[in-house]
Amino acid sequence: MTLKLENVSKRFGSTIAIDHLSIEIPEKEMVGFLGGNGAGKTTTFRMILGLLDMTEGAITWNDAPIGYDRSDLIGYLPEERGLYPKQKVWEQLVYLAKLRGMNKRTALTELEGWLQRFDVPEYKNKKVEELSKGNQQKIQFISAVIHKPNLLILDEPFSGLDPINVELMKQAVVDLKNEGTSIVFSSHRMDHVEELCNHLCILHEGKPVVHGKLKDIKRSFGKKKVIVHADFPLEFLKQYAGVRQYKSVMEGCELQIENEAVAEDIFTDLNGKGFVRKFELEEPSLNDIFIEKAGASYE
C-alpha cells in the first residue's frame, strides 16, 4: 500500500507552487514533510486529497488514482482546525464518520475507545465550544483517524498541546504507523520530525531539495559541526581554512566546518597547544540540514 507522487507540479497563474515533486510513502512509514512558509506543503496535501487539481503529474494509491472520492482511505488533520462549536462531540464525530462510510454504532464504539485512550471519556456529550483549544484538537485528531484510514496526513498535529498530551498523541501516531498506516507528517518542530519519521522530504520554493531516508540523508550530509573545549585560546580557529563559522561558548568553541577532513586537520593542529578537554565531531541535526538546504531555520 503505497502513496506515490510522480512529477507532480502545480501552478497558480505564473506562480509555480510545486515543481516536479516525486515522493513515495510506503505503509508503516512516516514521512516528515518540511518546508518554510509558502514552500508548498498545504498545496501538496490538497492535491493528495483531491481538493486541488494538479497542473501535471500523477498521484496514486497502490497504482490507482487517489482523490476526493476516496475519503474513506484518507484521514486529514488540517493546520486550520475546523469543528462546529455548537455541536456535541459525539454528534459531530458520528456525522463525519458516516461521510466516510461508517455506521453509527461502529463510529460510537471507535469514538469511545479514543476518548478513553485520551483520558477524556466525559467529553462525548460536551459541546465542542466547552472544551479547551488543546482538547478540541484531540477531538479533531480523532475525527481524522476514527475511520481507520490507510493514509493519514497530519499538519502540525501537536501545536497547542501541553507536553503530556503531546506524548499521548505521539504514541497514538506511532501505534497507527505500526498498525500499517502510511503517514505524512508536517511540522515546524524539527525534534518531533526527527523522533518520529524515518523518511524525509524538504520542500523549498516548491522543489524537493532533500528526499529519502533520514539515516542516508544524514550520512551524505556528513558531520560538519565540531565542539572544542580547551584550556587555551581557540580564537585562531576563526581564520582556519575550512571553518565557516566560529561561535564562542563558555568552555571553548563550536565550529561549522566545510567537511570532515577539516576536523581532522584541526585535531592534529591542537596537539601540543595545551589541554583539550573535549573534541567532538557532531552528527548533523535536522535543523542543520534544513538550514543548508532550505536556507532558513525554524527555530
Ligand SMILES: Nc1ncnc2c1ncn2[C@@H]1O[C@H](COP(=O)(O)OP(=O)(O)OP(=O)(O)O)[C@@H](O)[C@H]1O
Ligand atoms: N489558491 C492559491 N492561489 C494562488 N497562489 C496560491 C494559492 N494557494 C497557494 N498559493 C501559493 O503557492 C505557494 C505554496 O503555498 P502553500 O500554502 O502550499 O505553502 P505552505 O508550505 O503550506 O506554507 P505555510 O507553512 O506558510 O502554511 C505560495 O507561494 C502561495 O502563495
